[in-house]
Amino acid sequence: MPCATPRRRAAPRVLIAMCIGAAFLCGCSGGSGSSSGNPTPPTTPLSITTTSLADGQIGKTYRSALAATGGMLPLSWTLSAGTLPAGLALDASTGVLSGTPTATAARAPLTFTVTDSGSTAQTKSVALTMNISPASITVVVSPARAGLTVTQAVSVSATTNDNAGVSWSVNPAGGSFNPGASLNGAPVTFAAAAAAGLYTLTATSVTDVTRNASITVAVTDLPGVYTYHNDLARDGANTREYALTPANVNSSSFGKLFSCTVDGAVYAQPLWVANLSVGGVVHNVVFIATQHDSLYAFDADANPCTQLWKVSLIDTGHGATAGETTVPSGTADFLVGYPPGSGGDITPEVGVTGTPVIDPAGAILYVVSKSVDSGRTTFYQRLHAIDLRTGNEKSGSPMAIAASYPGTGDGGTSVAFSPRYQNQRAGLALVNGTVYIAWGSHDDAPPWYGWIAGYTYNGAAFTQSSALSVTPNVGQGGIWMSGGAPSADANGHLYVITGNGTFDVTSPTGPTNDYGDSFLQLSSALAVSSWFTPSDQLSDNTNDFDFGSGGSAIVLNLSTGPLHLVIGGGKDGELYLLNGDSMGGSGDTTAWQHFNLGNEIYETAAFWNNTLYIAPVGASMRAYAFNTSTNLFNTTPTSQSAATFGFPGSTPSVSASGAGSDGIVWGIDSANSCTGPPPLPACAAAVLHAYSAANLATELWNSSMVGADAAGNAVKFAVPTVANGKVYVGTRGNNTGGTFGSTTISGELDVYGLKPN
Numbered sequence: 001m002p003c004a005t006p007r008r009r010a011a012p013r014v015l016i017a018m019c020i021g022a023a024f025l026c027g028c029s030g031g032s033g034s035s036s037g038n039p040t041p042p043t044t045p046l047s048i049t050t051t052s053l054a055d056g057q058i059g060k061t062y063r064s065a066l067a068a069t070g071g072m073l074p075l076s077w078t079l080s081a082g083t084l085p086a087g088l089a090l091d092a093s094t095g096v097l098s099g100t101p102t103a104t105a106a107r108a109p110l111t112f113t114v115t116d117s118g119s120t121a122q123t124k125s126v127a128l129t130m131n132i133s134p135a136s137i138t139v140v141v142s143p144a145r146a147g148l149t150v151t152q153a154v155s156v157s158a159t160t161n162d163n164a165g166v167s168w169s170v171n172p173a174g175g176s177f178n179p180g181a182s183l184n185g186a187p188v189t190f191a192a193a194a195a196a197g198l199y200t201l202t203a204t205s206v207t208d209v210t211r212n213a214s215i216t217v218a219v220t221d222l223p224g225v226y227t228y229h230n231d232l233a234r235d236g237a238n239t240r241e242y243a244l245t246p247a248n249v250n251s252s253s254f255g256k257l258f259s260c261t262v263d264g265a266v267y268a269q270p271l272w273v274a275n276l277s278v279g280g281v282v283h284n285v286v287f288i289a290t291q292h293d294s295l296y297a298f299d300a301d302a303n304p305c306t307q308l309w310k311v312s313l314i315d316t317g318h319g320a321t322a323g324e325t326t327v328p329s330g331t332a333d334f335l336v337g338y339p340p341g342s343g344g345d346i347t348p349e350v351g352v353t354g355t356p357v358i359d360p361a362g363a364i365l366y367v368v369s370k371s372v373d374s375g376r377t378t379f380y381q382r383l384h385a386i387d388l389r390t391g392n393e394k395s396g397s398p399m400a401i402a403a404s405y406p407g408t409g410d411g412g413t414s415v416a417f418s419p420r421y422q423n424q425r426a427g428l429a430l431v432n433g434t435v436y437i438a439w440g441s442h443d444d445a446p447p448w449y450g451w452i453a454g455y456t457y458n459g460a461a462f463t464q465s466s467a468l469s470v471t472p473n474v475g476q477g478g479i480w481m482s483g484g485a486p487s488a489d490a491n492g493h494l495y496v497i498t499g500n501g502t503f504d505v506t507s508p509t510g511p512t513n514d515y516g517d518s519f520l521q522l523s524s525a526l527a528v529s530s531w532f533t534p535s536d537q538l539s540d541n542t543n544d545f546d547f548g549s550g551g552s553a554i555v556l557n558l559s560t561g562p563l564h565l566v567i568g569g570g571k572d573g574e575l576y577l578l579n580g581d582s583m584g585g586s587g588d589t590t591a592w593q594h595f596n597l598g599n600e601i602y603e604t605a606a607f608w609n610n611t612l613y614i615a616p617v618g619a620s621m622r623a624y625a626f627n628t629s630t631n632l633f634n635t636t637p638t639s640q641s642a643a644t645f646g647f648p649g650s651t652p653s654v655s656a657s658g659a660g661s662d663g664i665v666w667g668i669d670s671a672n673s674c675t676g677p678p679p680l681p682a683c684a685a686a687v688l689h690a691y692s693a694a695n696l697a698t699e700l701w702n703s704s705m706v707g708a709d710a711a712g713n714a715v716k717f718a719v720p721t722v723a724n725g726k727v728y729v730g731t732r733g734n735n736t737g738g739t740f741g742s743t744t745i746s747g748e749l750d751v752y753g754l755k756p757n
Contacts (some may be wrong), residue, residue, distance in 0.1 A: 055132075055207045061098075080529060083100050083108075105132040111127050132163065137160065148217060149222070156189075156203075169202050198744050224358065230271055237606060244754070255706060257752060258303040260749040265291030265746070270729075328348070357430045401419070404451055427438070427718075449478075495566050503541070519531065531585065622696065645669050670715060675716055675737070693732065702716040
């Protein structure tokens, strides 16, 4: 309205104040008090500041206010598009949405319009969504469990009837979510922390924070299983396994996840590498070598199985001559070993037998292949340096294996390595940059010697740095250890056990360098630096009771007393604990300790938490406690399994998250391997067993409990590999001993782990 004209007489202060206020509201001019007669337009444009609405729930009081700035008051609000959920109303004067919802709404589209009171009215609209969830909210997370390597990612999701979705959190702090919230069923990526341990991932209802669901994600910092039985001690223990525990390894939550088909029987232990870049993508990778002379790289986690690369080690790109094949064995057409029915050394072909070894720093896999030319007269064994990322040979690789050593066993002054008759069964060892390879026989078919050789690789070529025949004058004395690899101590000494052969080291007439049935400590240059030979060596040799049928393992590296205690045993069942630095020489009385298991030993024992685990032929899995005060074993088992393991027994592996009480002992029953002493055993599935390490009488699970968990047909001396919540088992697929291709699956990798749900 127009402002009043001030009178000349003094006005009461209250009237002046009223005029001033009116001037402000009505637009008085300057100090004259004259009026223009027209309202002044607002200086601030009308703008809606509300960007989202509160989430609601049926049966619970709801309130959410719309807000705007600018414009001429009062403002008026309307719902210009959409329908409010039942039970809610909009107050046009305040912009408040309120009420008690009686119906759900999932991201219901609503458009609100606000109008001011100016003479030229301003109008603004905003499109929002509203979520009203059921009265009772549920949240379920998938997968139910997971195992990751550090920085690895996993996709998780929440199934919820909360129309507003869930928010994600992790405890303890570590890792990250992308995004940090999700709607029903929408995937979220969780990237694991850089620190190993157990992490709880929780999905919390946005609408009702009292409703949530969680899963436990185990994060391991295990960089890899690079070598036979986990490490140079050959103790078989993975102490960085957080996912698998005695509580969750059972038929409800653990089983066979997937299988990978390969082209030959898998005698070598699967090897595993974390966070390897292949083709520009980071994977956990499991490597498989077959008796068909092939090498595979598989994504260790992908289900179904995903092959990253495959190569043949006997094609021309990997150093072979055209037409080379694997070596027939154990069938009607055989070139090594004895005829069918006499034992069946390896069936049906020989390619890669010994477990390869990985150099993680150089990203190189070292492996030995065996082959024969197209004329079936020239045999080859080659040492390959394979690029982990591609399967290609590294520069200067492979190298054909050849060696000679002074000795009279061949009737002359030296003996020569035979690529045909020497069986490269023992796992390879990588010690201080040198690859060590050992050989025995094919089913004791003569002639053969016990050999071990060392090779170095400089990125451009191999060099044979050393070679040793342990029986150069008499033959035999194979180093095979049922597939076990040479162990090594912190000083770089190697430990191997030899098989049947003459022992003449203490002979007064010479020669004095034939070490049949002996436990040897070797220098890095492969000189015998200490040795032990049992009292019954002659009986062992005469009766085919190889001392070297079992593998060597270092049970302790001590700072005082005997610095290295090593253990091993053979077919006569006698288990020896020796001072690795002064092994004792000749006779049982010089051993640190020895006792008989009552059954043949074809295994490398596992050692964890001051306990030795071993499953001799035809016996149960047993646990022997080690007394750290006396450095001796209790010769009575502290526990043993109810199940027994037929020939050849079982080399166990142990998984745990340290030295606590969550250990699991894993062993493969490979009795039905199609091969072995006559009468030949049947061909049937390998059976993977899991036992509580605290009490082997407690069997947690085995792969015969549920039909879907059955593995492929067994191969003897198989060793399970445990990594990142999974167990990898090599088999012969559905091959029953016949020639290559006689069945539909010539080899198979079976992968076991925690079921996702």
